[in-house]
Amino acid sequence: MIAVFAVLACITLLSAFGVVISRSVVHSALFMAGAFLGVAGFYVMLHSPALAALQVLIYVGAVTVVILFGIMFTQKPQARRFRMILNRQVWGGFVVAAGVAAILIYVFLEQDWGGTSPGHGPRLVAQLGRILVGTGGAPQIFGLLFEVSSVLLLVATVAAIVISRRRPERPTERGGE
Amino acid sequence: MIPLQAYLIVAALMFALGAWGVTIRRNAVVVFMCVELMINAVNLTLVAFSDYLPKAHGAGSGYAVVVIAIAAAEVAVGLAIVIAVFRTRRTVNIDEIDSMKG
Numbered sequence: 528m529i530a531v532f533a534v535l536a537c538i539t540l541l542s543a544f545g546v547v548i549s550r551s552v553v554h555s556a557l558f559m560a561g562a563f564l565g566v567a568g569f570y571v572m573l574h575s576p577a578l579a580a581l582q583v584l585i586y587v588g589a590v591t592v593v594i595l596f597g598i599m600f601t602q603k604p605q606a607r608r609f610r611m612i613l614n615r616q617v618w619g620g621f622v623v624a625a626g627v628a629a630i631l632i633y634v635f636l637e638q639d640w641g642g643t644s645p646g647h648g649p650r651l652v653a654q655l656g657r658i659l660v661g662t663g664g665a666p667q668i669f670g671l672l673f674e675v676s677s678v679l680l681l682v683a684t685v686a687a688i689v690i691s692r693r694r695p696e697r698p699t700e701r702g703g704e
Numbered sequence: 705m706i707p708l709q710a711y712l713i714v715a716a717l718m719f720a721l722g723a724w725g726v727t728i729r730r731n732a733v734v735v736f737m738c739v740e741l742m743i744n745a746v747n748l749t750l751v752a753f754s755d756y757l758p759k760a761h762g763a764g765s766g767y768a769v770v771v772i773a774i775a776a777a778e779v780a781v782g783l784a785i786v787i788a789v790f791r792t793r794r795t796v797n798i799d800e801i802d803s804m805k806g
Contacts, residue, residue: 528706536714540717540721543722546721546734547722547724547738556737559741562741566744566747566748569711569748570748572706573751573754574755575755578768581772586740589776590775590776593779593780593783594736594779596783597786597787600787600790601732601790613728613730614729614730616727621728625720628716628720631719635713636709640708640756641757642758643708643757645705645706645755645756647754647758647762648751648755649754649765655765658761658762664761664762666763666766669766672770676770679773679774680773680776683781684780686780687781688784690785691784691788
């Protein structure tokens with residue numbers, strides 16, 4: 528168990544580091560898929576196989592492909608030097624990120640979480656489904672959140688099409704459009 | 705048995721790496737990837753709480769599903785904006801994109 532945890536932590540954190548530091552944008556996208564796979568492994572360890580399947584389907588599948596399409600549409604000659612891909616705040620940003628990590632770890636370790644023991648999550652898909660519609664012990668607000676997020680997905684799909692559509696050139700330019 | 709804190713520390717380090725990438729990278733698409741890393745780190749904490757806290761009744765997993773849906777919507781709209789910006793300004797370098805019009 529501990530060996531599996533260590534391997535997954537190494538995969539996730541090294542892939543996340545690779546996203547930040549790799550010179551090629553495509554390599555960043557592939558490292559990101561690796562980090563998502565590591566998180567999916569953590570979900571399996573946390574007794575949530577349904578969420579792990581969702582993670583693989585949505586993140587490793589859909590989000591990575593969408594981001595690869597975005598890279599293809601905005602391709603430039605590859606930058607070979609770090610000065611080209613990083614801005615001037617490398618070490619300032621590192622200090623900020625290290626501070627964030629230190630504060631988060633301090634809070635997580637100092638907080639008294641009470642009696643924690645693994646195995647309380649919704650292991651079956653039916654339990655997860657009951658949580659999502661607001662029954663089964665979880666807060667009833669999930670029924671509303673479920674409906675709102677479905678409307679949000681529809682709006683986001685229409686918005687993505689409208690924003691990225693290629694507009695026909697018009698002879699008379701009107702403001703705003 | 706692996707303690708709850710181990711998962712939380714991995715998630716905190718992942719969140720910090722994502723925040724570092726958001727602050728230092730120049731390419732807008734890579735900034736999106738780092739935001740996704742941060743969202744995944746938060747999801748990991750939510751699922752860990754859902755599994756380890758008995759009184760949560762699995763609420764963290766429900767929140768994780770909602771967060772995944774919202775992150776998917778964010779990626780779709782965000783990349784559409786990046787493509788629209790690239791079409792008008794021919795660059796995705798966020799140091800050069802400093803106006804909202806034209």
